[in-house]
Amino acid sequence: MAYSVPPQHEPNAVDRMISVVDLLGTPTLARIYTYLARTAEDPTTEEVIDALGIAQTTAYESLNHLTDTGLAEQTTETRPYRYRAIPVDLQVAIDSTEATPYAITPMLIDAIGRSADNENIALYIDRNGIGGLADALIYAIDHTAGRVTTQIMARELDHSVLEAGTILTELRDIVRTWQPEHVENDDAGSEHPL
Amino acid sequence: MSSVAHIADASLFIASGSVQNAKFNALRTEARRTDRRFIIPERVYEELTDRSDGDETEYTTSTLPIDVAIEDGWVAVFGPLDYTNPRVATAMDDTCRYIARETDRQENTIEKADAALAGCAAQLLDTGAVDRVVVYTADIAAGEGIVAAITHSDLPDRIEFIEGFSYLENLTADPF
Numbered sequence A: 001m002a003y004s005v006p007p008q009h010e011p012n013a014v015d016r017m018i019s020v021v022d023l024l025g026t027p028t029l030a031r032i033y034t035y036l037a038r039t040a041e042d043p044t045t046e047e048v049i050d051a052l053g054i055a056q057t058t059a060y061e062s063l064n065h066l067t068d069t070g071l072a073e074q075t076t077e078t079r080p081y082r083y084r085a086i087p088v089d090l091q092v093a094i095d096s097t098e099a100t101p102y103a104i105t106p107m108l109i110d111a112i113g114r115s116a117d118n119e120n121i122a123l124y125i126d127r128n129g130i131g132g133l134a135d136a137l138i139y140a141i142d143h144t145a146g147r148v149t150t151q152i153m154a155r156e157l158d159h160s161v162l163e164a165g166t167i168l169t170e171l172r173d174i175v176r177t178w179q180p181e182h183v184e185n186d187d188a189g190s191e192h193p194l
Numbered sequence B: 001m002s003s004v005a006h007i008a009d010a011s012l013f014i015a016s017g018s019v020q021n022a023k024f025n026a027l028r029t030e031a032r033r034t035d036r037r038f039i040i041p042e043r044v045y046e047e048l049t050d051r052s053d054g055d056e057t058e059y060t061t062s063t064l065p066i067d068v069a070i071e072d073g074w075v076a077v078f079g080p081l082d083y084t085n086p087r088v089a090t091a092m093d094d095t096c097r098y099i100a101r102e103t104d105r106q107e108n109t110i111e112k113a114d115a116a117l118a119g120c121a122a123q124l125l126d127t128g129a130v131d132r133v134v135v136y137t138a139d140i141a142a143g144e145g146i147v148a149a150i151t152h153s154d155l156p157d158r159i160e161f162i163e164g165f166s167y168l169e170n171l172t173a174d175p176f
Helices: A013-025 A027-038 A045-052 A056-068 A106-114 A119-144 A150-157 A161-178 B010-016 B022-033 B042-048 B066-072 B086-103 B112-126 B140-152 B164-172
Strands: A072-074 A083-085 A090-092 A102-104 B004-008 B038-041 B075-078 B132-137 B159-163
Touching (some): A013 A056, A013 A106, A027 A106, A056 A072, A056 A083, A106 A119, A106 A161, A119 A161, A150 A161, A161 B010, B004 B112, B010 B022, B010 B038, B010 B042, B010 B132, B010 B164, B022 B164, B038 B112, B042 B075, B042 B112, B066 B075, B086 B112, B086 B140, B112 B140, B132 B140, B132 B164, B140 B159, B159 B164
Parallel strands (some): B004 B038
Antiparallel strands (some): A090 A102
């Protein structure tokens, strides 16, 4: 895996942005990050390997990379080391006139991580890009709250009803995992709550 | 004994997936166990068999077993809708308005066909074909809109909405 080179100093905001870009482009890294973020007891490397069924080398490399780039931290001084994810909430607006910046949060990273073993999410990213998946997540959040229908999403994103319905189905669990107590018809917040 | 029509939309069948999917098999088993036939409006059949996305690679839902289900007799296509029947037209218009309001969209962006389930329900009730209708959809705004529209017409207490994802999860005890 070709990750960006970790900074030699304490990661600042730009370093963390670059490391988040690594996550967005690397489903395995995204899966490991998500596992750390979702597991209450900070897991050991062995536990990560067992839970995700990944190779030992991949796990060691990925955990080192996550800690080097400020996306995770080691929570024990002695072996076996335990790891914890550092929360990500990155606002992205290329153009300052853009009304609603994208928020890159663990929900999007989780969706990308699942593309490693979910062929529908993987194909959706192939067709629509990571940005397209970010858009679809916004619709999935609204759909779970009853604020959009499959047909409306299909029209607005120029999808078939089948494609819209398929990605809504695949993203449902992710939305419910990260928004377990979502409020129906909650209109609060102006940002895309990814 | 009262007769009941079970009307489903595309979201239920997309969520239940292919014949390899446990949710599809649970849906088929439930239909057979309860001797239930799911009715889909023509529009829904078109959505489920739409091949306009044609690509070399396909989603696992790109070829849904809807024709197999129809052949097996537990799904049937209903149509055409009788738009000259005022109850059908009103139910569809009311449902579109409800969807527009709940989703914060302009009314003219909601297509009448989005309310095909409402039209189908109104037609089956109005012609006396059935006494009650249950609609299955994962689109909460549409499901609630249909219930509101049918209830506001002079066909009250004869409509029920079941949210499609939860329905499938309950059948399989397996979340999405």
